[in-house]
Amino acid sequence: MPLPNRQTLLPFLRWLPNTSPRSLGNDLLVGMTGAILALPQSIAYALIAGLPAEYGLYAAIVPVIIACLWGSSWHLICGPTAAISIVLFTSVSPLAQPGSQDFIALVLLLTFVAGLFQWLMGLLRFGALVNFISHSVVLGFTLGAAVVIVLGQLPNLLGISMPSQATALATLLNLGEHLPETDWCSLALALFTLAVSLLIRHLWPRLPALLLGLVAGSLLVLLLPQRLTAGIALVSAFEGQLPPFSPLRLELSTILQLLPAAVACGMLGLVTSLSIARALASKSQQFLDANQEVRAQGLSNLVGAWFSASLSAGSFTRSALNLQAGARSPLAGVFSALLVALFALIGARLIAHIPLPSMAASILLICWGLMDIAGVRALFRVSRSEFLVMSLTLLATLLLELQTAIYAGVLASLFFYLKRTSQPRVKVWREGEEELLRVEGSIFFGACHYLQQLLQRSSGERVIIDAHHVNFIDYAGVEMLHQEARRLLAQNRSLILRRARPPVTEEIQKLEGAERCPVRFED
The missing domain is CATH 3.30.750.24 (STAS domain)
Structure with missing residues (x-):
């Protein structure tokens, strides 16, 4: 077997020599735009995953740099995502208190195991296996995950303190019991943040609506009298620093306990990333090496876990922005990650002024973007069997734990595929x-x-x-x-x-x- 050449081990050597001062300047501007979008999203996704806010920033640094340099796509940007974050939360919260050191350690270990699974898939050239998760499964899971995230954020939006639940149904029932505890100032602040973000998105669609909405909500809390804002919770403060090194607890019993969720998260991350990469490649007329992209995703999570980064996958909004803004190379993603790192180092104190109700309102907007209603209608018109798979996955997502819902969706998809092929x-x-x-x-x-x-x-x-x-x-x-x-x-x-x-x-x-x-x- 021939030894791999330098460009196989270091694939960024294929395009890096072609960069010029002009393309570098262009990619820096695109990266700055991407960083502005990444900041509120990353913090929101950390809170969805039950992690402290800073861990969202950490997940948008090291994994992004590695995925950009070792991947095949010019425009794919990775990082924490809503769907992955909610699976992490539902998988690990039964094992440890969200936000605790044990919880963080388990999330990072799950990330490492999922990354190892992804990297082995790419090494064995099994990248095509992710095609067994059909679009209908991803669509149903994404819709269900959006509902689960909304239900999970309603306590923050309403100013209610309640324990986390394993399923959406349990969360909804528990929420009904705590509704009388609603803090009306928290609710009013969330509605204000939501209104500002929607107004900016409508009038000035090119501006970062989420970020400006959070700024408006934070300023309102600072300006209002203390007696009105006393019950409004803020994002926990943290010390500004670069992603710290996090030694992993590689205990076999814990790894086996996390393995089913890690495989489900790994497969979901690969399907999401490759779907986005293929869509972008078709628009930019770029050749995409699926196995190289799978290896890069795995490597980014393998290494990222040691630097306090939770599981990352392709982000559609940031990747689409990267393409539309005219990124010339993957360096745009690298610059974006470096700018997020700079903010994590010197801007940490600003995050402690963000009210949790405002953050919950921003997450609701993100979830609305996840709901592909047009895709559901198209699926219903084209294929009733695929629509049924989507519906079953959606139902499983609402009634079961999310990693179980992924497997249920895959099994339903395979059942209908085998039924169809068994009657040619x-x-x-x-x-x-x-x-x-x-x-x-x-x-x-x-x-x-x-x-x-x-x-x-x-x-x-x-x-x-x-x-x-x-x-x-x-x-x-x-x-x-x-x-x-x-x-x-x-x-x-x-x-x-x-x-x-x-x-x-x-x-x-x-x-x-x-x-x-x-x-x-x-x-």
Whole structure:
């Protein structure tokens, strides 16, 4: 096996020499815009995950730099995301108190295990396996995750203190019990922040509406009398610093306990990242190496976990902004991460002035962006079975723990796929003494029973299978055709394959040899 060259180990060497002072300046401006968008989002996602606010900034630094330099996409920007954050919270909160040191340690360990899973997927060139999570599963999960996040943030929005719950239904029931405890000043502040953000988004869509909404909410709390704001909670203060080194507790029992959630998070992160990368590549006419991108995602989480970064994945809003703003290379993402690091170092005190109700209002806006209603309508029009998969995933997301919901969605998607492939499209017609069956699909173990029933119901003296559209046949398919051919021969009838492709013909003749094969062939 040839040794990997420098560009394989350090893929950024393929494009880095082509940078110029002009492209560097352009990428710096794009990176600055991306950092402004990343700041409120990263803090919000940390709170969704049950982590202190600073951990959102940490997740937008080291993993982003690694994913940009080692990835294949020019425009994909990674970092904490809403869906990943809520899965982290529901996976780890039953094991430790959210926000505690034990909770943080478990989140970082889960991130490391998920990153290792992703990196091995890329190393073994299994990147295509993420295609087994269909778009309908991702759509249903994203819708459900948005609802779960909204329910989880309503206590902050209403100024209520209540314990976290494992499922959306339990959260909703618990919230109903605590509604009389609503702090009306917190609710009014959240509505004010929401109104400011929506107004800015409507009048000046190019401005960072989330960031300005948070600034407006923070200023209002500073200006109002203390007696009105006494019950309004603020984001916890932290010491400004770069992402600190975090030694991981690599205990086998804990790793095994986190493994199902880590695999689910890893798969969800890969599907999200590759979907965004492919969409961007189609617009920018860029070649995308899926396996390299998978390896880069895994490496970013493997290394990021040691630097206090929770699990990261592709961010659609930041990646789309990167493309639309005219990024020339992945350095735009690197500059964005470095600017976030600068803010984490010198701007930490500003975060402690952000009210939790204002942050909850911003998270509600983020969740609204996750709800792809147009995609749901299109899915309903195009495929009812895929719409059912989406609905089942959505229901599982609301009733079950989120990592379980991902697996339920994948199983539902695979069930309908196997059901569809087990009944390939077959057109049957008669021409005199001949009965013709045109098969459009593979003849494999799952479809054998269905095809055998059609052959046994045939009545022509010559039963002809038009196999021009059959690309694959397995041993079970070969054995079934031999069995049916012998049955027809015993009735002085014949089974003929017409226009079969050479690989299919060879597989059928292997069982008993070309001379003794009971199936006849015609061009």
